[in-house]
Amino acid sequence: MSGNVVGWLKDLLFPKFCVSCKQESDWLCETCLQAILNLKDYSSIDNQAVSNLDKITALFDYGENTVSKLIQMFKYNYLIELEDVFRKMIFASRLDFIIKDFVVMPVPLHPRRERERGFNQSEILANLFAEKLGLEINKDLHRAVYTKQQAKLSGVARRDNLKDVFVFRQIDKIVPEKVLLIDDVYTTGATMEECAKALKSVGVKVVWGLVMARG
């Protein structure tokens, strides 16, 4: 069977409904995509005074319902098909504030969690951002300890849960000078801060964060 027939059958048997207006279409219809693109705020998030993360920017506000639904479906319902929707959101973004000599790095998942989930949502987003920005991707940052899911913990517990779990293991590339860390959501900032700390400890000079949404 050709791919088109498979796609047609799939649509017939498993119709998709726009998460926002509920019409039968894609996971996000064109009208609702345009509507959320108009809501992009590119806000720089106020960071704590002493931080290893030099700057953090979000494309959207997580308080925006459509955006948070898409992120949750992507991450917890394991809907890899949503990659196309995120591609549209990222490619329609104005990201000219990113300086060209950065490398893009996803916030890593522990290999066990990645096996359970089947993919790392941050890595998928990082690949899209790297493609959009024409930057190289570097995946030498690893999560060495299997931890509880951050979303299930409170603020202080989030920090403790992540202590020393990230390590930079240089495989074949040199330690980059400037890193653009990618994650889906920025909530308390504990995850990105720990990643930035691990990167600075091996000699990375500048760490910026870029996320789909701020919590």
Ligand SMILES: [Zn+2]
């Ligand atoms: Zn819609």
